[in-house]
Amino acid sequence: VQLVQSGAEVKKPGESLKISCKGSGYSFTNFWIGWVRQMPGKGLEWMAIIYPGDSDTRYSPSFQGQVTISADKSITTAYLQWSSLKASDTAMYYCARIFAGTTSYFDYWGQGTLVTVSS
């Protein structure tokens, strides 16, 4: 199992952004996959998860309406996007696979995508 994320991004406040996470080595459509934020020097916060098989999604209340999770099963890739970035979105973002169902644990993690938002 491998999750390979897109590279670091530097953006200005108000800009849009879409980061990606390509899964390989497993049946992409049969496992939930999610995004976890880690702000500088802080802990882990789960943001959103998606089931690529039918695009069912769940959002943490803290991030509902702030980001959009999506997936393209034809290229086994999950995405996280922002329509208008804020300085407070500066963080490392990890994608991670969920072993089984929405209640389960994150068993494989991507290497992280650093997003920096600064004017």
Added chain:
Amino acid sequence: QSALTQPASVSGSPGQSITISCTGTSSDVGGYNYVSWYQQHPGKAPKLMIYEVSNRPSGVSNRFSGSKSGNTASLTISGLQAEDEADYYCGSYSTSSTLRVFGPGTKVTVL
């Protein structure tokens, strides 16, 4: 603000055992056996160390063990080694609107 609580730091000498606690409620840790633990070294991605309270993934040292009593889960590291110095996060399923939660993390220092 995390729904789970962990000590900010725990330390021990090489060879000793340490235990990290993770306290929640009956809506998360206490109500279900869906507690997991993650190790994160500086600048690295988290790594799953324990799942479903006490199970170790393939490849994780048997020096790591997990348990749960009531609303508190615990991660024990026995035979502490320098490479165990890292941040450790607990995670749990939650029946609250959050669905899943992480603890704030515990920094383990090997003296």
